[in-house]
Amino acid sequence: MSGPAPTLRSLARTLGLSRTTVSDALRGSLRVDPATAARVKKAAREAGYRRNPLAGALMSELRRSRGTAFRGVIAAVDFHELDRPEYAARYHSELALGAQTRATELGFKLEKFIVGRAGLSVQRLDSILQSRGIHGVILLPAWGEPDLSNLDWTRFAGIYTDYIIERPALHSVCSDHYRSLLAALQRLAALGYTRPGLFLQKHQDERLQYRWGAAFRAFQESHAGIRPVPPLIAEKFSRETFTAWFQRHKPDVVLGHNTEAIDWMEAGGAQVPATHGFVSLNVLMKTRPCAGLDLLPRQLGARGAELLIAQLQRNETGIPEWPSTTTIPARWMDGPTLRSAPPSK
Amino acid sequence: MSGPAPTLRSLARTLGLSRTTVSDALRGSLRVDPATAARVKKAAREAGYRRNPLAGALMSELRRSRGTAFRGVIAAVDFHELDRPEYAARYHSELALGAQTRATELGFKLEKFIVGRAGLSVQRLDSILQSRGIHGVILLPAWGEPDLSNLDWTRFAGIYTDYIIERPALHSVCSDHYRSLLAALQRLAALGYTRPGLFLQKHQDERLQYRWGAAFRAFQESHAGIRPVPPLIAEKFSRETFTAWFQRHKPDVVLGHNTEAIDWMEAGGAQVPATHGFVSLNVLMKTRPCAGLDLLPRQLGARGAELLIAQLQRNETGIPEWPSTTTIPARWMDGPTLRSAPPSK
């Protein structure tokens, strides 16, 4: 490259102006006399000057903050649910912790609000957020699908930590259930299992637009060596329902959320992991040691906060024109409910 | 909030040292007397000092380059493919245009590189990017799955505009095929179609980990009123293959990529849209007006550039610890290949 690239300072020297006048002119500040501004822009163009946006952003942040690392507050909004299971409460805690840690790393503070408790309505939340100068809102999952259309979204950037909710349609971040189940099934196939069986509560599949079931069938269809076991997807299932399905279809490994199924398998003569395997689809739900998927709620919370803060940094409030979903694959967790190697022939 | 955060300079004042000695000590430079280094580290820990990685990276680059490196540039890397279909070339152009527009909005410039053309190897690309001071790399889709592990990713932030490639595992952004097909099928059901049929080239499903097929079956399984038509997923299909499938299973609406199928349907007696419907799964591939899915490549490119620049703004280079995929649902495009209302009873 020939010689140093032109900078604000070199332009300023050439023009006989201060670097601030040049900076202001190029940024369109009204402080600068229009004739001076035109002169600066022309010289910049002719010199091939290109602003460094990273340097600009850093210097701006540095000047604005006056040395304090504090940049703002974002809100984590939870929904009061009396019957929330304990594992879900732990999931929410992990999400919030991840969001908090990442927010802190990025110079933000995270404050929690619980809608539906202590008279906190959506309208009241709106008022509080506005009066507190909070513009970023990260929404924790809710079993019932809350309606947040009443928040004045022109003032807020928001992100769901769940699959898309649409009321309103915001960006979202969640686990990649589809891809994680496919990867888990591949792993099980590598361990020599040939008849995996999936059991699900219907609502758990529905709220993910059937991704568990879809991934399961997609895997079966695409692997000739896998003998298809119809998944058990029931409104609500009992030991009887499960056992009937298990005896009838004889899967050699079972995947599902409820680890109580291990007892039912063993009551029916199976020995885990000697004769059959078990994999939890969410290790936060396990009640005993077993293999399974860690949906990484802490990482999801962190990514959610990160994406939200990036929106704030771009000054993007309002309902996004193209809402997107960011997914992170679950992490496989080994456990004592699987054989450790394929059976020898 | 309590006072300014401790900085190198404030630590230096407290310790009676220069800011350079403090900086060197904290970075482990051997220039500093070990006893002094220990003193500095202890004081930093006690003061709660947190280094700003973005400032550090910027200053380092500033000093190293002496103003000669160009900045504020990100690279769009394409792969030379002789047999790339015309629609794919248009898809790539849309991706690049979206990335370019968004980069410009965010104060960056996008430059294109084509690996495999004019002797541009991955190693040579690495050298060029480094010498040009380019740290952000957005990777356009490739039909063959390229291996970019040879880039020195410690120096670059990268993002794929395709489904995850894993060589190496970076963040990615792409269409939400699964969710888009589900939504399309729901739309068709609302128009009164009861026997949708899907035809795909096998590779097109495989490279999306079977999401087209999975969404199709998930929809069938979850809607009692839909009579199941087995999808046609073939290595390569001809008019004969398609026609046999069409005649045998009698779908009332066909979804697929290749609009030539409309001719084949009509050759078999169907009248589109009078008796049968057709939906394109990628309107960039259509050769005639029809309904279908706009995969929004321009928006995907824009989002990709945005996510990449956010990584640069956080000074995050290297292979991410938790690579994520960001998906945007396709936009439905109405067209003359569907009935405009459900048939009256």
Added chain:
DNA sequence: GGACATTCTCGGACTGTCAGACTTTCCGAG
């Protein structure tokens, strides 16, 4: 005791921005 080498530390310089301060000009009031 002077010359030289080594070790340890310091300070200039710096892809841009913010906000207060300074200079110049203009105009109304006395």
Added chain:
DNA sequence: CTCGGAAAGTCTGACAGTCCGAGAATGTCC
């Protein structure tokens, strides 16, 4: 006619850190 305040236009201090040349202090050798 003079003076003071306001506005317009521009300038300067300061700066989440790093690199590298240079200076000061110390030790060794002749």
